[in-house]
Amino acid sequence: QKEVEQDPGPLSVPEGAIVSLNCTYSNSAFQYFMWYRQYSRKGPELLMYTYSSGNKEDGRFTAQVDKSSKYISLFIRDSQPSDSATYLCAMSAGGYNKLIFGAGTRLAVHP
Amino acid sequence: EAGVVQSPRYKIIEKKQPVAFWCNPISGHNTLYWYLQNLGQGPELLIRYENEEAVDDSQLPKDRFSAERLKGVDSTLKIQPAELGDSAVYLCASSFQTGELFFGEGSRLTVL
Numbered sequence: 001q002k003e004v005e006q007d008p009g010p011l012s013v014p015e016g017a018i019v020s021l022n023c024t025y026s027n028s029a030f031q032y033f034m035w036y037r038q039y040s041r042k043g044p045e046l047l048m049y050t051y052s053s054g055n056k057e058d059g060r061f062t063a064q065v066d067k068s069s070k071y072i073s074l075f076i077r078d079s080q081p082s083d084s085a086t087y088l089c090a091m092s093a094g095g096y097n098k099l100i101f102g103a104g105t106r107l108a109v110h111p
Numbered sequence: 112e113a114g115v116v117q118s119p120r121y122k123i124i125e126k127k128q129p130v131a132f133w134c135n136p137i138s139g140h141n142t143l144y145w146y147l148q149n150l151g152q153g154p155e156l157l158i159r160y161e162n163e164e165a166v167d168d169s170q171l172p173k174d175r176f177s178a179e180r181l182k183g184v185d186s187t188l189k190i191q192p193a194e195l196g197d198s199a200v201y202l203c204a205s206s207f208q209t210g211e212l213f214f215g216e217g218s219r220l221t222v223l
Contacts, residue, residue, distance in 0.1 A: 006153075043214030049211075088153050104152070
């Protein structure tokens with residue numbers, strides 16, 4: 001079993017929809033949780049960073065961490081076609097040094 | 112400010128041939144990472160440098176893979192000989208100390 005599990009999708013939604021992306025993990029030592037966005041044939045770019053449990057909001061994006069359930073989520077409000085990309089969750093016990101990535105969920109937002 | 116630069120972007124080789132990838136990190140970033148991303152998977156760390164020193168190479172297959180970071184700036188990742196299973200995207204990333212990672216666009220390898 002992988003340390004980080006993420007549904008690969010693809011997920012197809014209409015423009016304006018609320019998108020929910022999720023990851024589960026097994027390592028209780030993970031304290032740092034990130035979401036990366038990766039456009040086709042590009043490198044990943046950091047979208048959200050959360051330390052330990054709780055919520056974090058940045059514009060249309062909200063990241064949630066539930067350490068008791070070992071479950072993290074990324075919500076995208078008012079989704080736009082430009083949000084079409086692969087979303088990778090990543091986590092570690094010690095900052096950015098040893099990130100463990102999920103497989104990524106491919107999202108398509110259609111007009 | 113220029114981002115992480117990788118070359119070549121695409122490389123097609125026959126199996127058993129050697130191949131090398133080059134990475135130029137963001138200016139001032141002392142930490143450099145090489146990641147492997149297989150199709151439909153997330154990146155997996157191969158090696159991490161702090162300045163010239165490889166501080167984590169536990170996931171680097173040392174029988175055929177090698178890496179170097181001369182003068183603590185540019186880095187080269189080499190595969191010799193390449194195998195069919197090495198077809199993937201090789202991502203370079205850099206950071207200042209242990210801060211946020213910035214990724215390059217990757218080098219896509221196809222081994223025939």
